Amino acid sequence: IRDRASTSNATDFGDLITGRRSLNAVSSDTRGLFAGGTTPDMKNEIEFSTIATAGNATDFGDLFVGRRNMASNSSPTRGVFAGGNPGSSPLKDDTMDYVTIATAGDAQDFGDMSVERREIGGSSSSTRGLIAGGYTAPANLNTIEFITIATTGNSQDFGDLYDARS
Numbered sequence: 001i002r003d004r005a006s007t008s009n010a011t012d013f014g015d016l017i018t019g020r021r022s023l024n025a026v027s028s029d030t031r032g033l034f035a036g037g038t039t040p041d042m043k044n045e046i047e048f049s050t051i052a053t054a055g056n057a058t059d060f061g062d063l064f065v066g067r068r069n070m071a072s073n074s075s076p077t078r079g080v081f082a083g084g085n086p087g088s089s090p091l092k093d094d095t096m097d098y099v100t101i102a103t104a105g106d107a108q109d110f111g112d113m114s115v116e117r118r119e120i121g122g123s124s125s126s127t128r129g130l131i132a133g134g135y136t137a138p139a140n141l142n143t144i145e146f147i148t149i150a151t152t153g154n155s156q157d158f159g160d161l162y163d164a165r166s
Contacts (some may be wrong), residue, residue: 007064014056016077017047022068024122025035026079027051032039035072042066042087046107050083061106064097073129075149077101079094079143080110082131082147082155085118092116092136105153110147111122119166122123124149131155134166 012101013151015091016034023037044066047057063081070084082096097107117134125131132144143165145155 011054013054014033014049016057017059018043018045022085024070024072024081024084026072026074026081026099026101028074028076031101033060033079033099033101034077036070036084036086037163038068040059041065042085048101048104058104058135063083063107064109065095066094067093067095069119070130071120071129071134073122073124073147073149074101075080075124075126077147080129080147080149081107081114082110082122082124082129083117083120090116090137092118092134098149098152108152110152113155114144114157115141117143117166130158133161133165140164140166 002062018040020037031048033048044063046060049138051058067084067086072082072083080098082104093114096110098110117136120134121132134141142161146158
């Protein structure tokens, strides 16, 4: 039986400036960034917190397009947000934008994905980001694309998921 009063319990870290759902996050060793989401209006806000200290989030800048359900990838220095749902027709997006995590400011254009989509998965190493699956009406996708996080440019084909999914 675990002691519920131990230091392994969660404690309050702080609050976002704007409470929202379906947002995405990237991080470095020192900062966590929270981007996009909905309140139900789509948000383009990016906020950050310093991971080593508790406290409320601080304004970082803005995404190109307010959206939710994006893929996110990060290296030790950069964060990339890809695709998502901008909340208006066609309810999917191929935008990729990036930020330098250590420096506050608006996101910059990274390039485009090959397919507009939302509800996408993302994973990354310190050099490469993968963007997988997603939804484009009327079906889920099995597409996997990659980006090199330190450069800019359109995504490239990486392969396929075993099953189409979002």
